[in-house]
Amino acid sequence: MEAYVDGNPDAFELLYRRLSPILFGYLLRLTRQRERAEDLLQVTFSKVHKARGSYLRGAPVLPWVLAIARRSFLDERRHASSRTEDLSSDGNLPEPRAEDAAVPADLSAALEHALDDLPEGYREAIQLTKISGLSLAEAAEVLGTTETAVKLRVHRGYTQLRKELERFSRTA
């Protein structure tokens, strides 16, 4: 990050390669729509690029960037909620995507499906700690809550995930 702030293009490339999968995965799970997640990824990197001068030396980069991504998502959602629902040309609501109703093919897909069905708070806590790799303290900072609350959400989320996976294993 230091080298990127100092104007090194290679440092940006390295940062992008390391951060973009984590950020995109996080945004994809928040939005559940690839197009929206890609738009938000662009917005996030644009904000990070503009704000790189105000990055305080020594601050952990991943929580810093994830917090910017989360804020971008919340801003976008707030704006979207004030707009009317997009209708198709004949005035009907759009059809749900086929993948929403698809039966998961394997355990990993079933896990993703089960994660999607979790309440947002549990999903975000699991995403940040288990998948993005933040510590409990870092995830608590990003989510604006306490470590204990994050730990509880992860625990409850995992309990639900395990139940869903057991159900999938029995039926499969």
Place this chain on the structure above:
Amino acid sequence: MKTTDSEPPDLPWQAPPMPSGDVSRAIREQCMCDMAKRRGMSTRTRLLASLGLSLGVFALFAWLTRDQYRIEGTFRGALIGAAGWGIVQTMVLWFGLATPPGRRFSRRLRLVLAVVTPVLFVGYIAHAAPEWVTFHDVSHGARAAHVVRCTLAGLSFSTLISGGVFLLWRGTDPLTPGLTGALVGLIGGLAGGLTIGIACPSQEGWHSCISHGLGAIAFAGFGWAVGRRLLVP
């Protein structure tokens, strides 16, 4: 991947997805076209400038009002009090802003700092006041006018100092901007209270608490709201 203490990494998570090539290209083009060095002020410069701003306004006003009537012997006491609270202010600045976000004290501790410090400041002012009149007396006539004048002056100093500190630390905290903003407001409120306290001849308890002390509480709350807008990148 790091894991938390609560659960083992026993679930088969899919590999992180990649954004499409077009999106990656667009992001690279957008960022690479402007890769000039963008090093803002260092943390040390921001810290020293914030302290200098508080101290400068305090010293300037103390010097400008040096010929005003002051009760004999109380000026030194006020200076010692101001020095003590100046140390508190420096600690708030150090732990609340100069330590990089993500490495600061826990949110709960900083919240306690933002809430308890201004309350202690008002408590100190109330405790140090040598005389008290009834609230009716202080809310009428010349005393009331003096309260209004001092309050307005104190709020002006607080606005000037917290505004300057906000500008110095703008965009530095995407993690806890509200809480950090409250600490910036607290710094401005404390500095404003100390500045008006050193220049004001009144030692009366109600006057000191309202005109010199309440600004710290008000600015901590005000800073919370402003920080959520100004401190996020």
